[in-house]
Amino acid sequence: DIQMTQSPSSLSASVGDRVTITCRASQSISDLLNWYQHKPGRAPRLLIHGASRLQSGVPSRFSGSGSGTDFILTISSLQPEDFATYYCQQSFNTRYTFGQGTKLEIK
Amino acid sequence: QVQLVESGGGAVKPGRSLRLSCVVSGFTFNSHGIHWVRQTPGKGLEWVAVTWPGTSTGYYADSVKGRFTISRENSKNTVYLQMNSLRAEDTAIYYCVRDLAREAFDIWGQGTMVTVS
Numbered sequence: 001d002i003q004m005t006q007s008p009s010s011l012s013a014s015v016g017d018r019v020t021i022t023c024r025a026s027q028s029i030s031d032l033l034n035w036y037q038h039k040p041g042r043a044p045r046l047l048i049h050g051a052s053r054l055q056s057g058v059p060s061r062f063s064g065s066g067s068g069t070d071f072i073l074t075i076s077s078l079q080p081e082d083f084a085t086y087y088c089q090q091s092f093n094t095r096y097t098f099g100q101g102t103k104l105e106i107k
Numbered sequence: 108q109v110q111l112v113e114s115g116g117g118a119v120k121p122g123r124s125l126r127l128s129c130v131v132s133g134f135t136f137n138s139h140g141i142h143w144v145r146q147t148p149g150k151g152l153e154w155v156a157v158t159w160p161g162t163s164t165g166y167y168a169d170s171v172k173g174r175f176t177i178s179r180e181n182s183k184n185t186v187y188l189q190m191n192s193l194r195a196e197d198t199a200i201y202y203c204v205r206d207l208a209r210e211a212f213d214i215w216g217q218g219t220m221v222t223v224s
Contacts, residue, residue: 034211034212036152036212038152042217043202043215043216043217043218044144044152044202044212044215045215046207046211046212049210049211049213050210050211055211087151089211089212091209094166095154095168096142098151099151100150100151101151
């Protein structure tokens, strides 16, 4: 099975900060990597698919990069509504494995 | 408006069964795969199962294979998740999710809670 490892597990940042979250796959997954945002009590939201393609309606401060085994989610300037948990997910195989999540908190 | 609405969650004892339903609207049901994804308490997200249009065959996570069955009823725009032999570790919020081009999960329902205790 493909394992997805995110770092850090948690992160404190301030409004306006630039933030990066890393996701590493245990084997190459090409660009079949997605990023989701999840807030408590709400449905998860697709942010980025195909490693770098911004989902419709998602603000342009979110961006994704990487291929193979190493991927990055970048939030260029944190807004108050961005504090949430972020998950990466591989779609290279039909196990659709998620990372363990990165909780982004207000400093 | 694209919508997926889950129902059927609740509290059950270990070994019992439960059936979840997911009614979809706002898009062509027969054109999309539909997944179930769960979030266990204090933990992250886990893909559970998927049903693809045009086939009755479902695909499952190893943790539920042989116990859970996914099915779709096209006339009702509904996907079901039959959960048998439930275990404490199946306790989770279960989300019904639309597939995007077999690549990502683009529309999520609000979820339904299942507690096995």
